[in-house]
Amino acid sequence: MRLKLLQVGLGPIGVAMAKKALARGHDIVGAVDVDPTLVGKDVASVLGGAASGKVCARVEDAPDADVALVTTVSDLERVVPSCVPLLRRGIAVVSTCEELIYPWKSLPAASRQLDEAARMGNTACLGAGINPGFVLDFLPVILTAPVEEVRSIKGFRVVDAGLRRGPLQKKVGAGLSVAEFEARVAGGGFGHRGFLESLHLLCAAFGLDVSGAETLIEPVISETEIKTEHAHVRPGFVAGVHQGARDKSGRIVLDLKMYVGAPDPKDSVVIEGTPSFRAVIEGGYHGDIATCAIALNAAEKIKSAIPGLRTMLDMPALNAPFARLG
């Protein structure tokens, strides 16, 4: 089904997502961004392709659409004012905002606002992404669908940052000294976001207590010298980041290692229960491709979701489009 989409946020992810949406045959009917150098420009000049309309500074001025793709910031409280007017108008929202993956526990007031606006507009609002959003939360839940009883779930994601784009290598701290790494952690905002959201989604699915959850962030230190196009890591320096979270009982453990030179990158889920088993995604989902893809795949399904603030737990099954024959 061809959708009329509104692109809210014209950063790198937003532009990439809107271009992919155009390539799938959807229409971009408008775009919103606060950047004064973009406001008033033809959306087509920013995105290329068959996009229409001018870039607006405010969502209130955006045209009607089926779904808004919201790719602005990670801080949900700053995303809510963009989403509420759209939802009230009946425009569904799919957002890559990490905190929207499972916001009910961390941000109940913002969650209620979004839920009420969506119900008022008889439409749905969803946070979608690969991590958080799929590989360390939704996928582990779904893998237990044919399981009699679970005793513990451990999700592992190993990413070779050396195979990814430069900004990701910077983001994980590749090339920093340990002291520099620790200063950045102490400064706040460093590292991958979304572990608590993943843990909250898992705890919600399994009816577990989320209080007392713990998170971890530490450097992965290189023993050897590694040079990539974007980073130079000396022995004893930082190759990347090791992050994780666990619930108080230690029965849900999430673990991410993202560093240059990581051997055998993969996503895996270890379930102890009846039965116990390990599931492996060989090579692991590619973060950038996967985040755009899952958000677009969600946008194509969200009109059939129950109105309100939704999570992956109560969405219909998402899937990729099949390539056309020939």
Place this chain on the structure above:
Amino acid sequence: MRLKLLQVGLGPIGVAMAKKALARGHDIVGAVDVDPTLVGKDVASVLGGAASGKVCARVEDAPDADVALVTTVSDLERVVPSCVPLLRRGIAVVSTCEELIYPWKSLPAASRQLDEAARMGNTACLGAGINPGFVLDFLPVILTAPVEEVRSIKGFRVVDAGLRRGPLQKKVGAGLSVAEFEARVAGGGFGHRGFLESLHLLCAAFGLDVSGAETLIEPVISETEIKTEHAHVRPGFVAGVHQGARDKSGRIVLDLKMYVGAPDPKDSVVIEGTPSFRAVIEGGYHGDIATCAIALNAAEKIKSAIPGLRTMLDMPALNAPFARLG
């Protein structure tokens, strides 16, 4: 949430499922079976535990319940008359009937009957199982949620029948001569059921044409002598079955090998697309445990499904219960 369950069908799977439901703390409030040696007996005497009521011959005589677990036969047209009266009364139905996994294409009239009865009762009806129902259909769909575009999906299931119960070893033909195997295939009703249903679910998810689908059934012939507790396979004789299905374009391929002595049993999904990858469930889901488990896990979620005939594609996410601490 503690459910009032009705067990419809007191064969081995039904009895096992009802016992698991009791162990989870649900109530079995009644049971239905056509077997005259069971009708009129106390349900508790058949199931043990805290079950109540007498075994009825007809669903019309069964007491009210939240959900009916229907484990009678594989032939949907014979299951419909049991389900319709229950659905009209507002009792949700979860059934292990293979043809109910995705019945809309093969049996549209029966599907409409179930859908209308469920809507009339403001409740839902679902077919649930591991294969069909999860490993070769729903799981492959879900694994594409973070994928940009799919070119082909191949699902493989390898089961070492020697590790499973005697009836399964018989069912796959372990120990037969090739001529005996072929006579059974020609006689009909032999082999594992549900490949077309799996293919139909996949085609529905991806919007592909289901016409011209092909199925395969052939023996796996043993090169060595194998003795299990239940079967004796001589060299050149049948160790088990190789079955499969594919859509006309060959872009969806499902493949099951279930035989005694199968090395490296596992479930795997190979996706070609953007990106391409393989997902592996090491050891593979255990059929008997998994079918009971997914049906019970579905029963615990079905009251929050949209009323009507549902499939796994439009159900909320299913999950196993977590073991209690301590």
